[in-house]
Structures are given as C-alpha cells and as structure tokens.
Amino acid sequence: MITSDEMAVVDANSEALGVPRKQLMESSGNAVAREVRARTEAGDAVALVCGRGNNGGDALVAARFLRTRDVTVHLLGRPETITTDIARENWDALGQTDIDARVVTDSRDFDLDSPALAVDAMLGTGVTGALREPEATVAYALNDADVPVLAVDTPSGVDADTGTAAGVAVDADAVVTFHDTKPGLSEVDAEVTVADIGIPTAAETFVASGDLLRLSRLPDSHKGDHGEVLVVGGGPYTGAPALAAQAALRAGADLVRVACPDAIASDVQGYAEDLIVHGYEGRRLASDHVDEVLARAQEHDTVVFGPGLGDHDATLDAVASFLERYDGTAVVDADALQVVPEVETDATLVCTPHQGELRAMGGETADDPERRASLVESFATEVGHTLLVKGAEDVISDGEYTRRNRTGNPGMTVGGTGDVLAGTVGALACLLCPRDAAAVGAYANGRAGDLVHESLGAGLTASDLVDALPRAFEGE
Ligand SMILES: NC(=O)C1=CN([C@@H]2O[C@H](COP(=O)(O)OP(=O)(O)OC[C@H]3O[C@@H](n4cnc5c(N)ncnc54)[C@H](O)[C@@H]3O)[C@@H](O)[C@H]2O)[C@@H](O)CC1
Numbered sequence: 001m002i003t004s005d006e007m008a009v010v011d012a013n014s015e016a017l018g019v020p021r022k023q024l025m026e027s028s029g030n031a032v033a034r035e036v037r038a039r040t041e042a043g044d045a046v047a048l049v050c051g052r053g054n055n056g057g058d059a060l061v062a063a064r065f066l067r068t069r070d071v072t073v074h075l076l077g078r079p080e081t082i083t084t085d086i087a088r089e090n091w092d093a094l095g096q097t098d099i100d101a102r103v104v105t106d107s108r109d110f111d112l113d114s115p116a117l118a119v120d121a122m123l124g125t126g127v128t129g130a131l132r133e134p135e136a137t138v139a140y141a142l143n144d145a146d147v148p149v150l151a152v153d154t155p156s157g158v159d160a161d162t163g164t165a166a167g168v169a170v171d172a173d174a175v176v177t178f179h180d181t182k183p184g185l186s187e188v189d190a191e192v193t194v195a196d197i198g199i200p201t202a203a204e205t206f207v208a209s210g211d212l213l214r215l216s217r218l219p220d221s222h223k224g225d226h227g228e229v230l231v232v233g234g235g236p237y238t239g240a241p242a243l244a245a246q247a248a249l250r251a252g253a254d255l256v257r258v259a260c261p262d263a264i265a266s267d268v269q270g271y272a273e274d275l276i277v278h279g280y281e282g283r284r285l286a287s288d289h290v291d292e293v294l295a296r297a298q299e300h301d302t303v304v305f306g307p308g309l310g311d312h313d314a315t316l317d318a319v320a321s322f323l324e325r326y327d328g329t330a331v332v333d334a335d336a337l338q339v340v341p342e343v344e345t346d347a348t349l350v351c352t353p354h355q356g357e358l359r360a361m362g363g364e365t366a367d368d369p370e371r372r373a374s375l376v377e378s379f380a381t382e383v384g385h386t387l388l389v390k391g392a393e394d395v396i397s398d399g400e401y402t403r404r405n406r407t408g409n410p411g412m413t414v415g416g417t418g419d420v421l422a423g424t425v426g427a428l429a430c431l432l433c434p435r436d437a438a439a440v441g442a443y444a445n446g447r448a449g450d451l452v453h454e455s456l457g458a459g460l461t462a463s464d465l466v467d468a469l470p471r472a473f474e475g476e
C-alpha cells in the first residue's frame with residue numbers, strides 16, 4: 001500500500017535514477033490499454049474520458065495502444081489548459097493520428113453514446129475538493145449510463161489516501177492502479193488491479209532527491225515554524241556541539257540552543273554568533289545537571305544529544321538518567337550511543353552510530369550492503385528506536401522501513417562530519433517522522449559533501465559541509 005505523498009517521492013526518485021515520468025506514463029497507458037482489452041472484444045467501442053492532468057495523460061497514451069478497438073477520446077477542457085507537459089505532449093501526439101479525439105468544454109456537449117466500456121481518467125491522485133465542472137456533470141453521466149466503467153488509478157473524485165469523496169465520485173466497476181495499491185481503494189467497491197509500471201526498486205530502497213519532496217510538501221511549510229533544537233554536547237570537545245548546532249540552523253531550524261559546560265561556553269559561542277549558548281556549571285555533563293538540561297529539552301522540539309560530551313563515567317550516568325526521564329524526540333550520537341541499549345526510555349530516538357559504535361551498542365554489521373541493511377533492521381527492532389548507521393552506504397531503519405543512502409564520498413571520513421549529520425537530523429526531526437528525518441538527513445549531508453568535493457576537490461572539512469547544506473536541500 002502506498003500513499004499519494006509517498007508515490008510522489010518514489011516517482012521523483014525514479015526520475016533521478018533515469019526513468020522519467022513520461023516513461024512511467026507510457027507504462028501506465030499501456031497497462032490501462034491491457035485492462036481495456038481484457039474487458040472488451042476487438043472492434044468494440046471504448047470511450048476514454050480524460051482530465052487535463054497526468055491521470056488523463058495515462059488514457060491519452062492508452063488510446064495509442066488500442067488500435068484493435070473503436071476508441072473515442074473525450075478531453076474535458078481546452079487543450080491549452082492541460083496542466084502538465086507530458087499530458088500535453090501525448091494530446092499533441094494524438095492529433096497526428098486518426099483517433100477520434102473530441103474536446104468537451106461544456107458538459108452539455110459530452111456525448112458518451114453507448115460504448116462497450118468507458119474509461120474514467122478524469123482525475124487521479126491530483127484531486128482537490130469536490131469535482132468541479134465539467135467533471136462533476138460527466139461523473140453523473142457515467143454513473144447514470146448503463147456502461148461498465150474502468151477507472152484509471154482511482155475513481156475520479158475519490159481521495160486515494162482516504163477513500164472518501166468531497167462530492168460526486170465516479171462509481172467504477174474496476175480500477176487499474178499503478179505500482180502499488182492505494183489506502184483509499186480498499187474502501188471502494190470495485191475490482192482493483194495493480195499494474196507494474198517499471199518504477200525501479202531502487203527508487204524506494206535508496207534515498208534520493210525525490211525524498212526532498214517530504215519537506216516541500218509539508219502543509220505548514222509557509223508558516224516559518226521550522227522548529228527549535230537543543231544541542232546537548234561539549235566538555236572534552238568544543239567544536240562538535242558548535243558544528244551540530246550550525247548544521248541544525250543550516251538544515252532549517254528556526255532556533256538552535258546549545259547546552260554545554262560553562263567552562264567551554266564562550267569557546268562554543270565564539271565559533272558562531274548565530275548560536276544561543278547556555279552553560280551549566282563545571283567542565284563536563286554530570287548527574288547534577290540533568291534537571292536543568294531536562295527542563296531546557298522540554299522547551300525544544302528536538303534534542304541532539306552527544307556531540308563532544310566525552311565518555312567519562314559521570315557523563316554516561318547523566319545521559320542514562322536524562323534518557324530515563326525524557327519523553328520527547330532526540331538524536332543520539334557519539335559517546336552517548338553506548339547508553340541507549342541499557343536504558344528504559346519513553347523518548348523517540350534516532351541513533352546515528354558509525355559501524356564501530358553500532359558494534360559497541362551490540363549491533364552487528366556486514367560487508368554486503370543488503371545483509372547489512374537487514375541486520376540494521378533487526379537491531380532497530382531490538383532497540384526499539386530508529387537507526388541511521390553511517391558508512392560508505394548509510395542504512396536507515398526503524399525496524400519496519402529500511403532505506404539506504406549512497407550520497408557522500410571518502411573525503412567525509414574527516415572529523416566533525418558526524419556532528420553535522422546529527423544536527424541536520426535534529427532539525428529535520430522537528431518536521432518529519434524519525435525515519436524520514438534520518439533518511440533525508442543522510443541524503444542531504446552526503447550531497448553537501450559531494451557538492452563540496454565538486455567545487456574544492458579533496459580535503460573537505462566539516463564546516464564546509466555546514467555551508468553547503470542549504471544547496472544540498474535544493475536537490476539536483
Ligand atoms: N508515479 C506517479 O505519480 C504516476 C502518476 N501517474 C498518473 O498521474 C496521476 C496524477 O496526476 P496529476 O498529479 O497530474 O493529477 P490528476 O491528473 O489526478 O489531477 C490534476 C488535474 O485535476 C485538476 N483538478 C484538481 N482537483 C479538481 C476538482 N476537484 N475538479 C476538477 N478538476 C480538478 C487539476 O487542475 C489538474 O488539471 C495519477 O493518478 C496517475 O494516474 C502515472 O502517469 C504514472 C506515474
């Protein structure tokens with residue numbers, strides 16, 4: 001089962017892998033034609049009722065694959081108002097054929113006649129609100145006619161995610177949907193066929209530029225409410241919390257605060273004037289500080305816990321007692337990771353170990369990427385948290401969904417890149433679910449590394465990555 005947002009990501013990833021949407025549309029149209037042939041005889045009249053988006057485009061393609069049927073295409077609306085290039089190209093291509101293609105600008109001009117089958121390709125996943133005209137009247141006409149209806153992707157008017165309709169919807173006898181079935185189709189009383197349209201498996205397995213749509217499609221993306229992140233780190237190290245915090249800002253967080261020992265607070269502040277630094281007493285995190293840090297954490301959307309904290313026993317005890325009491329979302333990195341398997345926590349954690357840290361947590365790893373992905377998936381289930389295991393190929397899993405990421409390059413083994421990643425994921429986790437935040441974070445971090453490599457060659461530093469992050473989020 002796949003939601004329409006997820007489908008949009010997979011579709012864009014497919015394009016990034018070299019299988020563009022127009023090719024997918026050709027496959028969809030072919031699949032529609034196959035269903036039409038299965039439900040009709042040679043020479044039968046078939047009406048293809050097309051909207052002006054890609055749903056209509058699928059049927060415009062199907063028309064070319066139905067030479068053995070007597071096809072009539074009804075385009076609802078003026079051709080100039082077709083909303084996508086690929087649908088328009090397929091409409092234009094029909095103009096060069098002898099296929100009977102009619103333009104219906106007024107629903108009163110719609111003449112279904114009595115075909116052996118009508119194909120409803122008015123609207124698919126692009127529907128918003130109740131069907132407008134001429135689609136609404138045509139939907140009533142299809143429902144009133146004594147003609148079997150095959151719907152393309154989803155019956156027009158039905159929301160593919162929920163199965164509900166805001167107004168009239170086409171009452172289809174059968175649906176041919178693509179790639180995977182849609183949640184809403186289980187609510188529809190029609191025979192559903194799923195057609196493979198050649199989306200490469202890699203478009204789902206690997207994180208790619210299509211995954212950035214997860215951010216641009218957020219309903220509140222215009223509000224500027226992109227979250228507040230608290231970085232808890234530093235002590236023996238000062239650069240790590242500063243890098244994580246700057247990365248969180250570059251990844252889009254509105255406000256980033258750092259909680260660190262006051263012995264290093266001015267150093268951390270000195271790295272960047274954009275950061276708000278709160279010092280707690282002493283040279284390293286210890287149990288005495290947990291109340292204070294917890295109170296601050298609760299005022300933030302997410303916490304990035306670990307960069308530069310060190311592994312002093314007192315610090316690790318403090319990490320454990322923080323996690324036992326915290327019930328928000330945290331990215332856990334570096335020395336703090338080893339504590340995770342030992343604590344009971346209500347927090348939602350994204351753990352970002354490299355292979356060595358994974359083993360220290362009790363997880364296994366393997367050279368073969370597929371084997372490694374499956375080991376990470378089992379270990380995520382075991383620890384009950386999302387894992388982002390860093391490597392030449394990163395593996396992201398929440399135990400249920402597992403993705404792999406191939407962005408990044410060997411230059412990124414330099415110190416501090418892990419801090420940048422943790423901060424990035426911390427910012428994204430304000431907006432996305434843990435596994436999507438981890439996947440998009442891994443992709444963007446690696447892509448930033450690749451952009452730096454393209455412009456500077458070898459010898460990148462973690463601060464270069466921070467600077468490249470905004471461009472990495474722009475996609476390819
Ligand atoms: N991976 C994918 O996402 C693929 C999608 N394909 C097809 O593309 C479809 C989605 O295409 P689009 O995103 O172009 O969307 P649709 O074609 O479903 O709908 C968009 C069109 O409908 C209009 N519209 C929206 N709400 C309306 C309403 N209430 N009343 C009247 N008109 C309305 C819009 O102005 C636009 O012209 C899928 O359902 C599927 O059929 C396939 O071609 C292949 C791959």
Ligand SMILES: [K+]
Binds near residue numbers: 121
């Ligand atoms: K449809």
